[in-house]
Amino acid sequence: MLGKQRFGNTFRLAQCAVLAAGLFPLQAAVKEDAFGKMPDGRAVQIYTLTNKAGIEARIMSYGGILVSLKTPDCRGAMADIVLGFDSVDGYLKNPGPYFGALIGRYANRIGQAKFTLDGKQYTVPKNDGANSLHGGTQGFDKRLWTGKILPDGGLELTYASKDGEEGYPGNLKATVVYRLTDANELRIDYTATTDKDTVVNLTNHSYFNLKGAGSGDILGHLVTIAADRYTPVDAGLIPTGELRAVKGTPFDFQKATAIGARIGQPDEQLKIGKGYDHNWVLKRKGNGMELAARVEEPTSGRVLEVLTAQPGLQFYTGNFLDGTIKGKGNLVYGHRTGFAMETQHYPDSPNQPKFPSTELKPGETYKTSTVFRFSTVK
Numbered sequence: 001m002l003g004k005q006r007f008g009n010t011f012r013l014a015q016c017a018v019l020a021a022g023l024f025p026l027q028a029a030v031k032e033d034a035f036g037k038m039p040d041g042r043a044v045q046i047y048t049l050t051n052k053a054g055i056e057a058r059i060m061s062y063g064g065i066l067v068s069l070k071t072p073d074c075r076g077a078m079a080d081i082v083l084g085f086d087s088v089d090g091y092l093k094n095p096g097p098y099f100g101a102l103i104g105r106y107a108n109r110i111g112q113a114k115f116t117l118d119g120k121q122y123t124v125p126k127n128d129g130a131n132s133l134h135g136g137t138q139g140f141d142k143r144l145w146t147g148k149i150l151p152d153g154g155l156e157l158t159y160a161s162k163d164g165e166e167g168y169p170g171n172l173k174a175t176v177v178y179r180l181t182d183a184n185e186l187r188i189d190y191t192a193t194t195d196k197d198t199v200v201n202l203t204n205h206s207y208f209n210l211k212g213a214g215s216g217d218i219l220g221h222l223v224t225i226a227a228d229r230y231t232p233v234d235a236g237l238i239p240t241g242e243l244r245a246v247k248g249t250p251f252d253f254q255k256a257t258a259i260g261a262r263i264g265q266p267d268e269q270l271k272i273g274k275g276y277d278h279n280w281v282l283k284r285k286g287n288g289m290e291l292a293a294r295v296e297e298p299t300s301g302r303v304l305e306v307l308t309a310q311p312g313l314q315f316y317t318g319n320f321l322d323g324t325i326k327g328k329g330n331l332v333y334g335h336r337t338g339f340a341m342e343t344q345h346y347p348d349s350p351n352q353p354k355f356p357s358t359e360l361k362p363g364e365t366y367k368t369s370t371v372f373r374f375s376t377v378k
């Protein structure tokens with residue numbers, strides 16, 4: 001069972017009683033409400049999932065966005081630990097950071113906004129300099145998904161992406177199920193099928209601040225990442241193809257280290273990313289779900305663990321947040337006030353023959369999952 005996985009000595013037994021994880025991952029209660037409207041008048045729904053420990057996750061049908069996520073700290077005080085907005089309008093007006101959104105058809109960057117598949121070149125939108133980022137100008141984060149509450153209490157979101165949409169080949173049917181379990185896990189299961197050869201890389205783009213969204217920077221969070229290599233990038237944040245050892249660099253998070261401890265070092269890769277904005281090559285024991293990262297916030301005692309079966313993890317420290325965005329409760333989101341842990345394939349894989357393939361063919365089913373697991377330490 002997932003709960004047994006741990007990072008050697010960084011695992012703490014002294015968990016706050018309030019979050020003593022349930023033994024069985026039972027399913028939370030779900031309710032559906034109207035949340036707002038798309039510019040064309042279509043209704044946007046919001047779904048509230050709650051579990052026995054009182055954790056509450058709210059997800060809306062626009063962009064499949066995780067709008068809020070309330071978890072207790074080690075004293076039992078609840079806080080919303082993801083950045084976002086109070087209304088659909090906030091997201092429509094500020095799409096730049098991709099707060100909480102489902103990202104597709106291809107998460108992260110595609111170099112020069114083109115790739116070749118079966119000998120044919122495909123061009124996708126340039127929305128990040130010369131490159132394509134997060135599925136193009138109208139990626140899955142800007143689509144209205146169809147929501148359905150499943151008998152087990154999961155929230156199923158579906159989106160049918162047409163052949164040629166944002167330049168990608170094949171009609172792609174994407175299904176994402178969010179579940180909040182009584183083991184204090186927010187689990188996201190992604191599946192997709194296609195009718196033509198295509199590329200797929202789906203993820204969720206939540207920005208966490210374990211002190212609470214809007215309560216300062218994330219530099220004191222202690223991060224562990226199960227990776228001994230990462231993919232260095234060029235000036236446009238496209239991987240060079242090298243898998244570089246993290247040892248002896250500010251990218252070594254094999255032992256719990258504060259985000260801010262080395263972020264200001266004169267490292268060429270940190271300069272390019274304006275901080276951490278890189279893909280770590282996860283050390284994997286097999287093909288199943290494994291612990292990819294653990295984040296502990298010392299003042300609240302909140303702990304986030306990220307599990308995945310994907311080969312990579314993009315760890316992004318909110319370097320482009322600059323205080324111009326006011327989020328939920330009118331709080332200002334300044335520089336590095338949230339971090340993202342995006343489970344995924346390596347960036348630019350369609351152009352990098354040495355990276356694991358992101359191709360999906362008709363008859364195959366793309367399947368991936370992310371688990372965000374919550375606990376506390378004293």
Ligand code: BGC
Pocket residue numbers: 096097098108237277278314316320340342
């Ligand atoms: C990327 C960043 C980007 C951010 C918001 C992250 O996944 O790696 O470079 O600024 O998303 O778009």
